[in-house]
Amino acid sequence: MCGIAGYSVDSGSTVQRTLAAQALLAGIAERGADAVGYAFRGPLPTLTVHKQRTGASALLETISLPGTASQALLHVRDYTKGLPTIAANNHPIRHGSVVGIHNGIVLNDDELLARYGLDRHEHGMTVDSEAIFALMQATASDHRTLEQIRGAMAAAWIDERDPQALHLARGLARPLWLGHGRHELFFASTRAALEVVESTLRLSLRKTEVREGRAVRVEGAVVVAERRFRPDRRYREENALPAVRAPHERASCLARLAILAGAR
DSSP states (O other), X not given: OOEEEEEEEOTTOOSOHHHHHHHHHHHHGGGOOSEEEEEEEOSSSSOEEEEESSOGGGTTTTOOOOTTOOEEEEEEEOOSSSOTTSGGGSSSEEETTEEEEXXXXXXXXXXXXXHTTOOOSSTTOOOTTHHHHHHHXXXXXXXXXXXXXXXXXXXXXXXXXXXXXXXXXXXXXXXXXXXXXXXXXXXXXXXXXXXXXXXXXXXXXXXXXXXXXXXXXXXXXEEEEEEEOOOOTTOOOOSOOOSOSOHHHHHHHHHHHHHHHHTO
């Protein structure tokens, strides 16, 4: 069980980009401690990506985003396939121009890559999540392709070829929440993570849960398109892991977040 979060803001947003990322990270910290990472889109077309083999508490105080960051992705990992000792297996994952994060498991990743004639982005990669972003790279984020994935999924990605959009998708068996503000849209694995954002940034968000089989396109702070797809419902999760995997990370991050927010 991993944790995903992020935001997309428009030009009218005055939220502190780094503090927003710290609040989201603290909100999902409990969902994994095998690796942590983030990516953001700033003034340059190429995304900046940082990841490390620690829990969120070791990154919280050093994470830094520029005031021009319009979109961000954050991830904490509790790994299933793809050893975290190989950095490319950790999130955010890059495949070509697509950078994404995923909570769940893809059972047919090797089959999908072979079907489309796609190589792994980096030598030694084995992480199953790459198949999602490889398909999005190959199909320009065609949501219908998500129907070919067998497994559990909540995912978010940014395509460097598309300067406006943040993409979100929810398949089976993993949660995904949106927090709608006036100039900001936040997303996270849990409603509670969005409540951390509200209290830290002193915002009021309208919170909605993304339904299974939905792909969402966000531009600025607005959902400009929501499309349906049919997840492969043959998937059955056996021996499901608990959502809270690292409660000590949450406690540590929330304590430090309170200090960081108070200092700003």
